[in-house]
Amino acid sequence: MSDVDATIRKVLETHGRLPVSASALKDDDDLYQSGLSSHASVNVMLALEDAFDVEFPDALLRKGTFQSVAAIREALESLGVVVGPG
Amino acid sequence: MSAEGFRRELLKEGLLQDGGVAGVYHRSFTFEGIVRGVEALVSAAGGNEQHQQLFFSPVMARSTLVDSGYLTSFPDLIGTVSSFAGTEAELPVLLEKVNSGGKWDELLSPTEVTLCSSACHSIYPLVAGTPIPADGLRYEVQSFCFRHEPSSDPARMQSFRQHEFVYLGTEGRAREHREQWLQRGCDLLAGLGLSIEVVVANDPFFGRAGQLLAAGQREKALKYEIISPITSEVPGAISSANYHEDHFGESFGLSMVDGSVAHSACIGFGLERIALALLFKHGIDVDSWPAEIREALSLARDVHSAEPT
Numbered sequence: 001m002s003d004v005d006a007t008i009r010k011v012l013e014t015h016g017r018l019p020v021s022a023s024a025l026k027d028d029d030d031l032y033q034s035g036l037s038s039h040a041s042v043n044v045m046l047a048l049e050d051a052f053d054v055e056f057p058d059a060l061l062r063k064g065t066f067q068s069v070a071a072i073r074e075a076l077e078s079l080g081v082v083v084g085p086g
Numbered sequence: 087m088s089a090e091g092f093r094r095e096l097l098k099e100g101l102l103q104d105g106g107v108a109g110v111y112h113r114s115f116t117f118e119g120i121v122r123g124v125e126a127l128v129s130a131a132g133g134n135e136q137h138q139q140l141f142f143s144p145v146m147a148r149s150t151l152v153d154s155g156y157l158t159s160f161p162d163l164i165g166t167v168s169s170f171a172g173t174e175a176e177l178p179v180l181l182e183k184v185n186s187g188g189k190w191d192e193l194l195s196p197t198e199v200t201l202c203s204s205a206c207h208s209i210y211p212l213v214a215g216t217p218i219p220a221d222g223l224r225y226e227v228q229s230f231c232f233r234h235e236p237s238s239d240p241a242r243m244q245s246f247r248q249h250e251f252v253y254l255g256t257e258g259r260a261r262e263h264r265e266q267w268l269q270r271g272c273d274l275l276a277g278l279g280l281s282i283e284v285v286v287a288n289d290p291f292f293g294r295a296g297q298l299l300a301a302g303q304r305e306k307a308l309k310y311e312i313i314s315p316i317t318s319e320v321p322g323a324i325s326s327a328n329y330h331e332d333h334f335g336e337s338f339g340l341s342m343v344d345g346s347v348a349h350s351a352c353i354g355f356g357l358e359r360i361a362l363a364l365l366f367k368h369g370i371d372v373d374s375w376p377a378e379i380r381e382a383l384s385l386a387r388d389v390h391s392a393e394p395t
Contacts, residue, residue: 038302042295061297063305 004083007051008072015043027070032063041066048072054079089239089317092366096240099370108236109244116372120361121247123383125228128249128355131270132226137251142208142229145199150211153337156203159291159299165201165232168194201232205248206352210338213254217343222255241316241359252352254340260351261329267353268327271312275324279379280314280363283321287311316363324360327353
């Protein structure tokens with residue numbers, strides 16, 4: 001797993017309030033179906049911005065951005081975060 | 087006509103009087119007559135269903151503001167109530183500030199009440215702790231609500247009334263309640279001659295994080311608004327129909343007899359906004375409104391009031 005993925009999962013573990021462990025989630029698992037609430041997704045968003053020193057622009061402040069670990073990774077890549085080798 | 091132009095007409099006709107602060111208006115008895123006519127029509131639309139009916143106190147417990155989530159989602163809109171909790175020995179400091187035009191409000195402390203954030207919020211603490219029957223609970227309520235949005239547009243009063251029909255119970259019935267009332271609301275408002283439209287909308291959640299919440303709310307179509315011209319041709323919401331999922335069920339600990347968390351839904355009618363929309367549509371001179379509209383709202387000819395000054 002890349003560092004970026006590890007950090008994403010750590011943020012989900014700490015802020016996602018998911019009933020399952022973030023390490024058990026597959027890259028494409030739907031986070032909302034896995035128990036991520038709207039309010040928790042806001043905390044996840046803020047924690048990701050903090051962890052990666054980025055700011056999600058308005059266009060990315062949508063549910064789809066945080067739909068899965070893969071979706072989050074793609075959004076971060078689009079903001080210039082370099083995803084190293086897995 | 088601009089909102090400002092319409093505002094001037096309303097003031098000139100004496101239907102509203104400026105309260106001295108942006109967004110604060112006093113209403114003439116004629117204006118109130120329209121409001122009460124709308125209230126009666128809305129209430130009658132509740133038809134054959136049994137509702138617990140309550141006019142809520144315009145102030146509510148602080149805990150309700152917190153538990154409803156309104157404080158954290160819309161901190162810029164809330165209204166709290168403060169008072170002087172000091173002793174007689176501390177009074178001279180307050181008097182000195184008042185007399186010198188200083189910041190005397192800094193010497194006040196929050197009380198145990200706040201202004202009402204939304205009419206349905208006062209229902210939930212009443213219901214908490216008692217399991218909700220399988221059929222659910224239905225409420226018809228009204229309250230003065232406060233939103234700190236000072237504006238010269240009379241469509242945006244700081245203090246205004248919401249008349250709501252609320253359902254608490256299962257997800258399926260909550261969604262059904264919302265759909266049913268959205269239709270009833272449209273029929274009622276269109277029946278009064280208003281040019282309405284239904285749109286998916288979102289609440290004005292505060293800040294950037296709020297944008298994500300707003301986007302989520304729109305994507306799930308949790309809020310529909312019935313919009314209409316109110317004080318200008320630019321339409322605004324005169325009613326909103328909301329499906330709350332289990333938000334209030336979780337926050338207030340509302341559960342069904344089978345132990346599941348209750349879902350809820352509500353429709354709110356903005357009484358002052360509907361009255362303004364009617365004035366904008368049918369004209370400032372209420373006496374010359376179409377007869378069927380006057381009849382629907384039980385508006386008597388105004389023979390008793392003094393000429394506006």
